[in-house]
Amino acid sequence: EIKRSVLEHYTKVGLYPYSKFYLRKIEEEFGGYWRNHFSTIGLVGMNEALLNMWGVGIEDPEGRKFAVKVLEHMRERLVEFQRETGNMYNLEATPAEGASYRLARIDKQKYPNIKVANEENVKRGLAPFYTNSTQLPADCKLDLFEALEHQEHLQTLYTGGTVFHIWLGERLSSWRSAATLVRKIFTSFRIPYITLTPTFSVCLNHGYLSGEHKQCPHCGAKCEVYSRVVGYLRPVDQWNEGKQAEFAMRRKYAVKGEVN
Template identity: 55%
Template sequence: MRSVLATYQAETGQLFNLEATPAEGTSYRLARLDRRLYPDIITSGTNEPYYTNSTHLPVGYTDDVFTALEHQDELQLKYTGGTVFHAYLGERVTDTATCRRFLQMVMHNFRLPYFTITPTFSICPEHGYLSGEHWTCPACGRETEVWSRIVGYYRPVKNWNKGKQEEFRERRGFRPVACRHGQTGRSAN
C-alpha cells in the first residue's frame, strides 16, 4: 500500500497518507451488517458485534503491555499517520517516577510513533473521582459514570455505541505493574 501511495504521489505531485483510522462507529455498524448478511461470519463481541479498530490487537489478546508493544511496533511504523498505541491500564498510575521510567523504556526500546497511557476512572456524584472502573460508588452505593478513552478522547462509557461498550466490557487492561514497579520490560529489536 505504501508503494502504491508513493506511485500516486509521483504521478500527481500530491501527498497521500496511509492512516490507521479509528472507525468508532463503523466498527460496530459494519460488524452488525455483516452478521445480518453473513450469519456465520466471525466478529468480535459476545452480545454485540464489533470489529477491532484498524490493525490493533483484539482487545482481549494480552494483559502484557510489552507483548502488545512488540507485536504492534513494526506494524504501526507502516502507517504515515493516524496511528496510536493505547496502553489501557484499568486504573490510574500513582507512582509517577516509575511511570516516567516506563515511558522512557518504551521510547528507547520501541519505534512506534504515538502511544498513550490510558487509565479508566469513575465519577461519583457525591464523592467525585474514583480510580478505576466502578459502576457504583464503593462509599455510598450510588451509580457512577465510568470514563475511558474511546480511541483518542475520554468519554463516559455509557455514551458509547453498543459495539464500543461491548469492546470495553471485553477489553483486557494491561497489568499496571510495569508502571508501578518500574519493570524494565523486554527489549525490542
Template identity: 55%
Template sequence: MQGEAAGAQAFANFDTLLAPFIRHENLSYESVKRAIRRFIFNMNIPTRVGFQTPFTNITMDLVVPGNMKDEAVVIAGEIHDSTYGDYQEEMYMINRAFAEVMLEGDAKGRIFTFPIPTYNITSNFDWDNKQLDPVWEMTAKYGIPYFANFVNSDMSPDDARSMCCRLRLDNRELRKRGGGLFGSNPLTGSIGVVTINMPRLGFKNKGNKETYFKELKYLMEVAKDSLEIKRKMLEKLTEQGLYPYSKHYLSGIKERTGKFWTNHFSTIGLIGMNEAALNFMGKDIASPEGQMFAIETLEFMRDVMKEYQETTGNFYNLEATPGEGTSYRLAKIDKEKFPEIKSMGNKEPYYTNSTQLPVFYTKDLFKALSHQDPLQTRYTGGTVFHIFLGERLNSIEATKQLVKKVAENFHMPYYSLTPTFSVCPTHGYLAGEFFNCPKCKEEEQQKIISEISELKELLEQHVK
C-alpha cells in the same frame, strides 16, 4: 472552523507561540492559570454541529523547537526584537497551568475531554525537570496526554503534526512540494477518510492471496476516486465561499499553489485486520502468520498509495481508522449478508480496530507492544497505541519510567497511558473501576447505623 469540518482541529506549538504574550502583558502565574482555565472550559462547551464539543488537539513543545528558537516574535501583528527562544520560563508557566487545571477537573471532579495535549518525546528529553511534574501527575491520574515518540524515529518533532487522536502528518512531504513551511506549517490536514472493510475481503478470498490483493487494489481505486471527487468539490465550494473560515486560513496556500487544499492529504484506512486473518487463513493477527499477513497488507497499501501520489499529484496517507461506529456497522451488515463470516462479539458483532490485537487478548503490556511495533510503524497517516492500566499509577517516577521505557525500546510512533478511574456524582474522582461508589456505600452504612442508634434510644426512653 469546527462547523466546517467533521474531524478534529489541531493547534501546533501551542506553548511556544503563547509564551511571549505572558511577558508582554506582564501576567502573573495566577493570571495565566485563569486564562488557561477559561480556554479549557470554552473548549468543552458543545458549540459544534449536532451539539457536540469541538474535537481539539494541542501540541505542547515544552522546550522551544530548534526551527523556532531564532525566529522573531510576533505580537499583535508587530515583529519584536526578541525571539521565541527567549521565553522558556513562560512556556513552563503555560505547561504547569494547563496540567494543574486538567488535574483539578470540573466542579464535580470529572475529566475534561478536550483539548488533547500531545507531548514530543525526543532523545534529549529532560526527564528530571521538576517543572514538568504536573504533566506527569496529570498522566498518572487521568492519562490525558498523548506522547509522540521521536527517540526511535527518523523524524524530528519539526517533521510531524499531530492533528487529532490518531491523524499524524509528515511535514517532509509538504517540504518536497516546495515553497517551504514557514507560516503555513499547521495549515494541513486530511480532506477525508475512506475505510476499507478487511474482514469481508478476507472472507471472499479465503486462502487466495492473488485475488485478495487484486480486490484490495480495486477497493483502493474506488477509495481514491471518491477522494479525488471530494477534493474537486471542496475546491469548488471553497472558491464559492461556502467554507468561509477555511477559505480565509488557506488563502496563502491558494496564492502560492493555485489551490486551497493542496497541502491536505487524502486518507485511506482499514478496519478488522484481525478478523480478515481469521477469515482468510483461520488464524488471528496475534499468530506469527496473522501478523505477517497484516504487515504484507500494509506494505501493499503503502506502495499503492505512492502510485496514487505520483499519478494524481495529491498527498495520500494510510491511517489506522479509529472506527468507533464503523466497527459495529460493517460487522452487522456483513453478518446479515454472510452469516458464516467470523467477527468478534457474541450477541452484537464487531470488528477489531485497524490492525490491533483482539480486545482482552493479553494483560502483558510489553507482549502487546512487541506485537504491535512492526505494524504501527507502517502507518503513514497516523495510529495510536493505548496502554490500558488497571489502576492509577501511584508516583510521578513510575509514570515517567513507563513512558520512557516505551519510547526507548519501541518504535511505536504515538501512544498514551490509560489508567482506570471512576467518577462519582457526589465524591468526584475515584482511582480504579467502581460500579458503586465505596464512599457513598460507607456513608449510607453510617447513616443506617446512626438511624438504628437513634431508634434504639427512642425505644429505651419509651420503655422507661
C-alpha cells in the same frame, strides 16, 4: 479524489469561510485550497480478516506477517495514487470509532457466519465490532512488552497517525511510575505514539474514584465510568454499542508499583 474535488468546490463557494481565509495563500500558490492536505486511507478489521481466512488472529506470527504485507502493498498503491493525481496520500490507522461497529453490524446481517471481534458475546446479544486497523484484539493475552514488540512491526509502517493504547485498570501509583514506563517504552521500541489510559469513575457525591465502579463504594450512588474511546476520555455509557462491547472485552495491562 471525488471527496477532494467536492470539498474544494464547497470552499470556493464560501461554505467553509474560515478555512477559505486560512488557506487562501495555498490557493494562490498551488491553485487549490486543500493541496497541502493529505487524502487519508486506512483499514479496519485485519484481525478478523485473518480469523475468517485462516482461523488465526493477528497475534499469530503468520497473521502478523500477512498484515505487514498488506500494509506494504497499501503504501505502494498510495505512492502510485500520488503520482497519478499530484495530491498527497497517507496511510493511517484511522480511528474507526463508528465504522468498526457499523461495518461489523452490516456484515453480520448479510453474512451471519462471518467472524467478528466478539463472536461469543454477539451470541449473547451484544453488538458486533471489528478490531481497529492492525491492532491486537481487545482481549489479547500478550503482556505489555510482548504486545509492544508485536505492534512495532506494524505501526511503524503507517505514514499517518497510529497509536498503541495501554489500557490500565486504574491510575498508576505515581507520576514517577508513568515517567519511567514511558521512558522504557520509547528507548526500547519504535512505536510512534502511545496512550496511558486508566479507567476511572465519578460519583456525584464523592467525586473521582480510581478504577471502574458502577456504584459508589462509599454511598452506593450510581457512578459514571470513564475511559478512552479512540482519542477521548468520555463516559462509557455514551459510546456507541460496538465500542461499549469492545470496552467489556478489554484486557487491562498489569503495570503495578514502580516500573524498573
